[in-house]
Ligand code: NAD
């Protein structure tokens with residue numbers, strides 16, 4: 001492994017992973033391949049932009065020619081695919097791009113990996129592929145996939161394609177399925193950065209339904225370390241869950257966030273729920289633990305550190321929230337919030 005193509009590397013987790021890999025492996029070259037959708041942001045990569053081992057290519061994973069040219073030009077031996085449309089609420093409004101990138105785009109990358117005989121293809125997946133998980137159970141990697149939103153279905157389809165390329169062509173693949181990541185550079189449509197930035201501005205926090213849905217909030221740096229470990233020591237053809245093994249209700253997450261930022265509970269608004277909202281995700285993480293990995297942060301530490309990062313990095317998020325985001329926010333929350341006023 002020497003020349004690694006990181007697709008979606010200008011997004012939240014991808015950029016954290018790029019920074020981690022450049023720092024940890026002085027012998028690796030990292031080529032970020034990213035379409036720069038609304039969620040892609042080169043500000044995330046400013047700290048490595050002068051590094052001679054970092055290169056950026058603007059491209060779509062659905063475009064086989066540019067993918068092939070990039071593999072040839074940089075002598076790529078490994079692909080780590082983070083590229084995806086990632087917001088569940090947007091997938092409910094407009095599923096098209098989710099299917100394009102998550103299904104067709106994954107196929108294009110797998111086919112390129114096969115034709116160029118790459119050393120490894122690694123797929124970044126999600127705990128959402130398992131669907132809603134009843135109390136008392138935690139998903140293991142061999143569980144059946146039961147996605148319930150267009151986003152989750154696009155990710156599960158990607159996983160199935162990856163598996164098919166392993167079985168049919170013997171492509172050296174691995175998959176990681178992460179729980180909810182939080183930390184620096186997360187687009188402020190996701191709940192923790194949305195609520196942190198709203199709270200900092202004294203704006204309402206639109207909590208869906210009763211707020212008692214459960215998520216496993218994990219620090220993005222921990223997730224990146226686990227992906228790195230699977231890339232280097234994971235078994236080919238296998239999937240690995242990555243989380244904390246401990247879930248938290250959204251109402252608790254909001255309390256921690258508000259307390260960290262010194263803002264009032266009065267900002268919380270219970271708004272109409274997300275259609276088909278998965279009530280609980282929960283991962284069994286024994287398999288990744290057996291490779292020697294442990295999360296370094298509890299969910300509470302991750303929430304506090306993330307809140308502080310948004311408090312201290314207005315330069316990063318203010319320009320995002322003043323752009324395309326405003327239209328999105330009005331469509332997604334306008335009516336819901338006005339309904340709480342009457
Ligand atoms: P993000 O939305 O912040 O970033 C996605 C990146 O992919 C952006 O830079 C975007 O420009 C790029 N992209 C989108 N479509 C593309 C295309 N067709 N071609 C090239 N680039 C394209 O997402 P994220 O939260 O960093 O998630 C990264 C990956 O991790 C995704 O595959 C997601 O499903 C998975 N994941 C995310 C979480 C989470 O909590 N955020 C948890 C588990 C798994």
Ligand code: DAU
Nearest residue numbers: 086087088126127128178179180189190191206207208213
């Ligand atoms: O579980 C992993 C997944 O986590 C990733 O695969 C996805 O890419 C990522 O977006 C995330 O999906 P979620 O739907 O869990 O994340 P989101 O931040 O959108 O929502 C987290 C919880 O907060 C969920 O129960 C819905 C709730 N929520 C969300 C928003 C945006 C609210 O109550 N209000 C909100 O405004």
